[in-house]
Amino acid sequence: MSFAEDMRKELEAARTLYAAPMAGDGGAGLQFRSFLEDPQPMDMVAVDGSYSFLLNISSWRLAMISVALLRYSFAKEHFAKKDWRMIQRVVGIDTYEDYVERQGEFYRNLYEFTRGAKEQHREMVNEWRRFIEGQLAVNVAEDTKGCIIAVDGALSTFPKQFDFIGRLVEVCERNGHLLVGVSKDSQLHAFGHSLTDEDLLKSAEGSLEDDALAFIRAPEKFEKGQRGLLYGDVYYCRFHPRSGKWFRVDLGTMKGEPEKAFGHVAPYCRSLLAVGYPLPLVEAHRMAVTVRHLRGAYQETVMRLAVRMGMNPRQVLDGLTEIEGRKRSAFHEYLDRLSRDRR
Amino acid sequence: MKIGEIVSASVLGGLYAKLQLENPEDLRIAYPVIVEGKTYDFYCIVEDILNEESEIAEQLAGSAMGNVIVPTGETHEGFAGPIFYSKAKLRPIQLIGKKNRRLSEPQTIPPYFSECRHATKEDVELIYHPTAKSATIGSITGVEPFYVQLDFEKLVEKPFAIYGRTGVGKSILNKLLCCAILAKKAGSVLIFDMHGEYGVYSKTDNTEGLKYYFPHDVEVFSLDPENTEARQFVLEPEFIEPDDLVVALNNLSDQMVDMIYQIDREKGQKDLITAIRTLDSAHLDESKMHPATAQALQRRMSRISRLPFIRKGGGKDAFAQLMAVIKQGRSIVLDFGEFGTDSTVYLFLANVLARRLFEQYTEMNEQFPRLIVFLEEAHRFLDPAVASYTIFSKLARETRKFNLILAIVDQRPSQIDQEVRSQVANRLVMSLKEPSDVESALAGVPDRAMWQNIISTIPPRTVAVIGDAIRIPTVIDVMPYKDIEVREHLLGTGAMTAEKTAEIASRADEIFDKDDGR
Numbered sequence: 001m002s003f004a005e006d007m008r009k010e011l012e013a014a015r016t017l018y019a020a021p022m023a024g025d026g027g028a029g030l031q032f033r034s035f036l037e038d039p040q041p042m043d044m045v046a047v048d049g050s051y052s053f054l055l056n057i058s059s060w061r062l063a064m065i066s067v068a069l070l071r072y073s074f075a076k077e078h079f080a081k082k083d084w085r086m087i088q089r090v091v092g093i094d095t096y097e098d099y100v101e102r103q104g105e106f107y108r109n110l111y112e113f114t115r116g117a118k119e120q121h122r123e124m125v126n127e128w129r130r131f132i133e134g135q136l137a138v139n140v141a142e143d144t145k146g147c148i149i150a151v152d153g154a155l156s157t158f159p160k161q162f163d164f165i166g167r168l169v170e171v172c173e174r175n176g177h178l179l180v181g182v183s184k185d186s187q188l189h190a191f192g193h194s195l196t197d198e199d200l201l202k203s204a205e206g207s208l209e210d211d212a213l214a215f216i217r218a219p220e221k222f223e224k225g226q227r228g229l230l231y232g233d234v235y236y237c238r239f240h241p242r243s244g245k246w247f248r249v250d251l252g253t254m255k256g257e258p259e260k261a262f263g264h265v266a267p268y269c270r271s272l273l274a275v276g277y278p279l280p281l282v283e284a285h286r287m288a289v290t291v292r293h294l295r296g297a298y299q300e301t302v303m304r305l306a307v308r309m310g311m312n313p314r315q316v317l318d319g320l321t322e323i324e325g326r327k328r329s330a331f332h333e334y335l336d337r338l339s340r341d342r343r
Numbered sequence: 344m345k346i347g348e349i350v351s352a353s354v355l356g357g358l359y360a361k362l363q364l365e366n367p368e369d370l371r372i373a374y375p376v377i378v379e380g381k382t383y384d385f386y387c388i389v390e391d392i393l394n395e396e397s398e399i400a401e402q403l404a405g406s407a408m409g410n411v412i413v414p415t416g417e418t419h420e421g422f423a424g425p426i427f428y429s430k431a432k433l434r435p436i437q438l439i440g441k442k443n444r445r446l447s448e449p450q451t452i453p454p455y456f457s458e459c460r461h462a463t464k465e466d467v468e469l470i471y472h473p474t475a476k477s478a479t480i481g482s483i484t485g486v487e488p489f490y491v492q493l494d495f496e497k498l499v500e501k502p503f504a505i506y507g508r509t510g511v512g513k514s515i516l517n518k519l520l521c522c523a524i525l526a527k528k529a530g531s532v533l534i535f536d537m538h539g540e541y542g543v544y545s546k547t548d549n550t551e552g553l554k555y556y557f558p559h560d561v562e563v564f565s566l567d568p569e570n571t572e573a574r575q576f577v578l579e580p581e582f583i584e585p586d587d588l589v590v591a592l593n594n595l596s597d598q599m600v601d602m603i604y605q606i607d608r609e610k611g612q613k614d615l616i617t618a619i620r621t622l623d624s625a626h627l628d629e630s631k632m633h634p635a636t637a638q639a640l641q642r643r644m645s646r647i648s649r650l651p652f653i654r655k656g657g658g659k660d661a662f663a664q665l666m667a668v669i670k671q672g673r674s675i676v677l678d679f680g681e682f683g684t685d686s687t688v689y690l691f692l693a694n695v696l697a698r699r700l701f702e703q704y705t706e707m708n709e710q711f712p713r714l715i716v717f718l719e720e721a722h723r724f725l726d727p728a729v730a731s732y733t734i735f736s737k738l739a740r741e742t743r744k745f746n747l748i749l750a751i752v753d754q755r756p757s758q759i760d761q762e763v764r765s766q767v768a769n770r771l772v773m774s775l776k777e778p779s780d781v782e783s784a785l786a787g788v789p790d791r792a793m794w795q796n797i798i799s800t801i802p803p804r805t806v807a808v809i810g811d812a813i814r815i816p817t818v819i820d821v822m823p824y825k826d827i828e829v830r831e832h833l834l835g836t837g838a839m840t841a842e843k844t845a846e847i848a849s850r851a852d853e854i855f856d857k858d859d860g861r
Contacts (some may be wrong), residue, residue: 045692070422072420077412077415077418079412079419080420080422081421081422084422211409238412241409241410242409270412271411271414272406272408272412272413272414273399273403273414273419273426275411279419283421283422284422286421286422287422287423300795305347316358
């Protein structure tokens with residue numbers, strides 16, 4: 001069988017399985033609701049984080065986590081930055097059990113929560129990042145009143161012992177904040193269709209009026225089946241009529257009034273830079289990922305410090321990693337380079 | 344006001360600043376900017392302003408979407424300033440020591456993230472020190488308001504040039520320079536006044552002329568016999584030489600040029616004009632002169648033969664009077680009257696006078712004060728094709744030691760002989776568009792590429808001054824040529840206010856009282 005025949009066979013299967021529903025039919029049963037922009041939206045506090053691995057010695061890795069928080073107001077077509085905070089933490093990660101046993105409770109819980117992940121070191125740093133994001137959001141929610149607190153991703157959390165999202169919801173309720181978690185990309189099939197939710201909703205949005213802002217709530221059974229502790233009601237939102245996609249939005253407060261809640265978020269989604277997605281989250285992301293752009297500078301610091309502390313310079317040099325923790329000197333890195341260079 | 348931060352730097356290549364301006368249009372080429380280093384303030388000028396290529400910008404541009412907000416400095420504040428930001432390329436010109444405020448050459452660079460701000464009046468005051476013979480011709484662009492001082496003694500020590508295309512304000516600049524030279528007594532000037540602009544009042548815009556401001560220091564000669572306010576200019580024909588005719592009668596054939604020299608050699612007691620006019624083409628030795636060429640030459644010469652100011656003056660040749668005026672340290676405006684639009688007359692007279700001046704100055708140098716000859720349309724004398732026939736290339740090359748200084752005024756520097764251009768010590772360059780002219784105007788200037796950018800983009804009435812008459816190369820907004828400005832900034836007498844009028848009136852009374860008492 002030639003590769004062309006393989007290709008035809010697979011494409012045929014996909015055509016059948018993932019046929020996009022036509023407007024008005026595939027969307028049947030999808031209960032869209034429309035809403036309007038609030039002309040005087042609350043300030044938005046956006047939190048996002050990132051990380052970069054720096055060094056890998058044996059199974060131990062050194063990573064830097066960076067979490068950015070930005071507060072914006074929106075008035076007269078102007079996104080005005082009012083405040084910012086940035087947290088940077090360097091963490092050591094090892095999935096070797098002897099190492100894990102010698103660590104504190106937080107680390108051990110993190111390890112347990114991510115056990116079985118394909119690249120556990122990445123998963124652990126990722127969850128650690130989310131934890132710091134949550135802590136920072138809680139702190140700011142304590143200090144302020146009546147804002148939109150927008151965090152990146154779902155409003156779910158890992159072990160109950162570190163239930164920062166629960167605390168965040170509490171503080172937001174108390175201080176009159178609107179809490180939303182906006183997921184950049186979602187690959188879920190909450191609506192039980194072979195298409196992912198985002199693709200399904202995009203293909204079915206033809207039934208909406210052209211200029212409508214709209215949302216739809218995820219099925220109840222989906223919410224119940226979510227891993228970990230889910231604190232928000234799960235919605236998919238089109239915050240701008242020309243938005244390229246529907247974003248999953250977890251609503252942590254104002255749960256009874258989604259129209260009002262999303263009406264406050266929508267004005268922040270009008271930037272041409274990212275139509276349909278809140279600009280403050282774009283900026284918080286850009287700020288957080290500077291940890292990746294500046295990785296070279298951080299690695300220089302690692303080298304200087306390590307050598308000064310008496311570590312073997314060769315070992316340190318060989319252990320410098322790519323962003324996701326792969327050693328630069330790893331053999332497959334060399335093979336990749338060779339393949340790119342000699343293609 | 345902070346306008347940005349340094350994001351890259353090189354001693355040779357200049358500095359790049361990431362701008363934090365909401366609108367890049369607030370900054371312009373040639374504006375002075377201070378970059379605050381740790382040890383020095385870097386006095387820079389803006390060499391370029393740029394929006395760098397951006398994949399995202401290309402992707403977003405042209406999106407036809409309603410109700411979206413386009414990211415600009417005014418609509419979007421990013422986490423580190425504007426999301427789409429402009430950059431400025433800055434050229435360090437001087438370093439200012441932070442502690443001692445001493446100036447030095449830019450041999451180093453500021454650290455990353457050094458703050459950039461607009462230069463203030465205080466900053467530029469450190470750079471431009473006035474001297475005994477300095478005066479201003481305008482204010483520095485981008486600084487509000489600072490009048491830059493040029494050292495006119497240095498300016499007139501050596502040949503200098505004023506370049507700029509038509510309509511950008513060369514005449515105004517010329518007038519201001521002449522006023523400043525006379526006001527600071529840096530020398531006297533000789534002006535070929537084609538359009539009657541430099542006498543008492545300008546015939547073109549009725550502004551005050553040199554004679555108005557300096558009535559005792561300026562003498563006006565006129566080719567126009569009707570002009571009774573000026574001395575008559577009469578040129579004795581025997582002083583006319585072949586070169587004068589070759590320059591004036593543009594595009595003579597080689598045969599005609601040869602014939603002029605042949606006639607000059609054989610003219611005997613006659614003057615050259617008469618010799619050509621009376622040539623009998625019917626009886627020529629055809630081995631030396633062809634009759635058809637002779638007739639053609641006579642036809643071309645007829646215009647010059649008819650000029651009323653070329654005549655036997657009975658010893659009244661105006662040149663002797665002219666030299667007497669120059670010896671007194673006074674300036675001369677030669678009013679062309681009705682001949683102002685006749686370029687042949689201009690070429691002819693300028694060459695005749697310059698040649699005779701050159702002879703006088705080189706022979707009796709010690710008797711003459713410094714004289715600056717303003718030569719408009721200089722390329723017509725200094726074009727490589729005719730330069731060998733004119734005295735001006737010699738004048739540019741040799742006369743600084745004789746106190747006779749050439750001021751070249753031209754719109755086509757590329758057509759001026761390269762050797763002459765290289766003699767120019769100071770250049771005042773206004774807007775030029777033709778690339779060859781820009782290149783020629785700036786030949787030999789350090790950082791030429793930067794200046795080329797500036798000269799190609801500066802607006803009218805703006806001049807880049809490059810040379811030893813100014814501390815650092817500077818772009819200047821030329822001040823208006825108005826009575827109030829000339830008095831205030833060049834003559835130092837200030838504007839005529841009600842108080843001053845009253846004061847003069849009271850002094851007049853005193854004078855009359857005194858007279859009555861005699």
